Structures are given as structure tokens and as C-alpha cells.
Amino acid sequence: MTSGNWFRRRLIEPFLGLLKQGVAPDKLALSLALGVAIGLIPILGLSTGLCALTALLLRLNMPAIQLVNYALSPLQLLLIIPAVRFGEYLTGAPAFPITIAAGMEIIAQGPLHAIETLWDAILHAALAWIVLAPPVTLVVFLGLRPLLTRYQRRDSSR
Secondary structure (H helix, E strand, O other), X not given: OOHHHHHHHHHXXXXXXXXXXXXXXXXXXXXXXXXXXXXXXXXOOOHHHHHHHXXXXXXXXXXXXXXXXXXXXXXXXXXXXXXXXXXXXXXXXOOOOOOHHHHHHHHHOOHHHHHXXXXXXXXXXXXXXXXHHHHHHHHHHHHHHHHHHHHHHHHHOO
């Protein structure tokens, strides 16, 4: 199985199926855009709950927002350190030492010490996400809305 087939079968076809079930293109585009933004929050363990809460409050499509959230998990992990660095840049803070040795030392001293030590890095990453999430959401939404509308029109004319 090629990665293109997997991508189409696991991601594209479920979204297109939602359109066939009557989900409005605007709502689906917003669900997907917010799923991208929330799915990339650089604090592990928050995205699933935030996606669920957002979908409930805004009456968005829960499967769509969660599917995007889960699909972006590997990218979320890859972007944590760049988010910390961008947050440090925004605040003018010195760079937090991110090395394997420093990580092992933090872990060895227990979870409370880890939280105390990593708190500034977590806040810097969160600041970067707060700054970048709105434009990312807007770009994804504005990019998907016309595509989904066009697909729905084309599919309903068949």
C-alpha cells in the first residue's frame, strides 16, 4: 500500500463522506481548520479535550475535528521545540537548554521538578501557539471553504 492510497483512504475519503451526509461546507471547513490549529498546540495532552470542547460549543463536526487532530499528532511533536524557540524569541528570553542529558537530569529528579523546570518552556511554546494559531486557522479555513463548496456542488449535481 502506498502512502498516497493510505492518505486518500484514511483522510480524504472520510471528509468527502461527511459532505455527502449533509455537513455544510462552511462548518466542515471550520471544523478542519480548528482541528489543525488545536491539533498543533505544543502542550501534549490538551488537544483532544480542546477539540471536543470546541466542537461542542461551536456545533462543529466532532469526527472531522478529531480526525485532523489525531492525524497531526506526529507534526505536533515535531513542532514543540520550534514553538519553544519562537516563544523565547517573542519574549526575548534566553534559550532553554534542550539536550538529552538535560532531559534525563530533569526526569531523574521527579515530576514536580520537571514541571517547575519546564514551566517557562511550556509558557513560551503556548505563547508561540497563541500568536500563530489564528492566522493558521484563517488560512486553512479560507483555503478549504471554496474547495469543499465546489466539491459539494459537483457531487450534488450528479
